[in-house]
Amino acid sequence: MPLDTLDIGWKCDCSEERLEQVVKSLGAKEISDIIEQDGQAELTCQFCGKSYHFDKEHLERLKLECLKERIAHQDHNN
Ligand SMILES: [Zn+2]
Secondary structure (H helix, E strand, O other): OOHHHHOOOOOOOOOHHHHHHHHHHHOHHHHHHHHHHOOEEEEEOOOOOOEEEEEHHHHHHHHHHHHHHHHHOHHHHO
């Protein structure tokens, strides 16, 4: 096995999807605040430093997903 294939080393497994989960974990109210105040969000992966940009539409979509999930999980949280 050629050494240079082993040499690539550790690779961060972050993805936009993963950062979406981070945004959604803030909650719908917090996402609303971000939309109102900044109209966008810039998140940086704390492991590899890669930054991900979320525009207003993207944040609105995450907020909706957040609300939907809350409704879906309502029974468990009671
Ligand atoms: Zn990363």
